Amino acid sequence: MLQKKTLRKQEMGFSRKDYEFLTEIGLSSSNLGCFVNGTWKGSGPTISTVNPANNQKIAEVIEGSIQDYEEGMQACSEAAKIWMQVPAPKRGDIVRQIGDALRSKLLQLGRLVSLEMGKILPEGIGEVQEIIDMCDFAVGLSRQLNGSIIPSERPNHMMLEMWNPLGIVGVITAFNFPCAVLGWNACIALVCGNCVVWKAIAKDRRIHLVSFTGSSKVGLKVQQTVNERFGKCLLELSGNNAIIVMDDADIPLAVRSVLFAAVGTAGQRCTTCRRLLVHENVYQTVVDQLLDVYKQVKIGDPLEKGTLLGPLHTPTSRKNFEKGIEIIKSQGGKILTGGGIIESEGNFVQPTIVEISPNVDVVKEELFAPVLYVMKFKTLKEAIEINNSVPQGLSSSIFTRKPEYIFKWIGPQGSDTGIVNVNIPTNGAEIGGAFGGEKATGGGREAGSDSWKQYMRRSTCTINYGNELPLAQGINFG
Secondary structure: OOOOOOOOHHHOHHHOHHHHHHHHHOOOOEEEOEEEOOEEEOOOOEEEEEEOOOOEEEEEEEOOOHHHHHHHHHHHHHHHHHHOOOOHHHHHHHHHHHHHHHHHOHHHHHHHHHHHHOOOHHHHHHHHHHHHHHHHHHHHHOOOOOOOEEOOOOOOEEEEEEEEEOOEEEEEOOOOOOOHHHHHHHHHHHHOOOEEEEOOOOOOOOOOEEEEEOOHHHHHHHHHHHHHOOOEEEEEOOOOEEEEEOOOOOHHHHHHHHHHHHHHHHHOOOOOEEEEEEEOOOHHHHHHHHHHHHOOOOEOOOOOOOOOEOOOOOHHHHHHHHHHHHHHHHOOOEEEEOOOEOOOOOOOEOOEEEEOOOOOHHHHOOOOOOEEEEEEEOOHHHHHHHHOOOOEEOEEEEEOOOHHHHHHHHOOOOOOOOEEEEOOOOOOOOOOOEEOOEEOOOOOOEEOOOHHHHHEEEEEEEEEOOOOOOOHHHOOOO
16 A cells, blocks of 8 residues: 655655656756757746655756757757768667667666656656667667669569658647657657757648657647648557457466556556456456455555556646546446545555446546546457457457467457457567557557658659660550
8 A cells, every 4th residue: 555654744745755866867956947059958847746656846947948949950950960860770770879879878877767757666767668679779770761663564674662751740648648658759750861859840741740649639730730841750558458368368477467557657658458357257357356456556656666556657647546436337347446546745646347238338548547447348359349449549459268269369350450469468569560550540550560651751762774765654655
């Protein structure tokens, strides 16, 4: 259970001993929040950074102004002209150096992520490690930005594809992954020859691609704004992810996976498991085991060893949790465990399991908190229909040993999500695969596979090295 702590006034804020590590990464009680042309600046409004575990102010940040932004974009535009002419492997070496710099401060930066966002320390360190891994990935990618040679139907002609930089890529990230998502975008965009603006403005015509991570509602507005100027959009939006447990599943493995997927990051991942679909033959066994492990969840300061569930990010998030529980009850949901807030200085709530029908409206929405809906099914066909019945389409998983179930699940009549797992949870994606989803999740792909192509401009090039002018499709004008 969460232990309330009384802190002496002089220990609060940046001066607390717990925050001494911040000086090792160049932070103080007052910080400039805009990096322009190699210099930290800030002439905009001042905001406070707050520890969500106790809602106490850590430090102040002076944000950039419109003037700072314009200065930065001018510098970025000039830099892009130079950067895109640097050979890709040389760009990769610069990204390698970025990774080395992050690696040297891994623990401090991981602690910063946990302190500011509220996720537990292993997750904070893991997130910084993810951007380091992306740097390593991008170094190898910098030598593999290959185009295709295409057979031409015309004699003495050569067709090929060229991939060229876009110029400037804008990245808008969400609070829950302040480090990793930037890494997915920036590392690849940089080796592709682009300059990167973090927290970009969607209306700016100088930004050729806007990569947005956040809610479907806001993502739709960003897409509309960017489309109006014929810019490109890469969207990573909401998830409403399901885990299916078949009657032949390894139950202990499934239960451990559900716990991590539903409770991890206090339910504030886009890949969090929101819905648990259990075959009727093993339903009660799975629910009973899950209720038992939920009792063992340690809730508290995310920086303390052994904590599994930290706070929600803001007091507003906690209020949204309360409103969500009321809506769940009004639509017939039965609270099996949790369902309340924890009276404390921080934004803590109880990890919650709800028995509910898959057809009610609230199940179709994403409540960004540790709330898990459980429901039973009779056949795999029914489970797949429930999985696919929500607007979102990010991640999904099935627990089974049967090959016929597995290949049905990952095939054309199976899950309609972008990430389709077997015998692992819905969260914890590897960087080597393309990350993203379908439907209201936006359709974007980041990180591995051929996601790099989104950050480049494709040119189909035809070269005539002969003396005649044959036309395609055999057309002859005489």
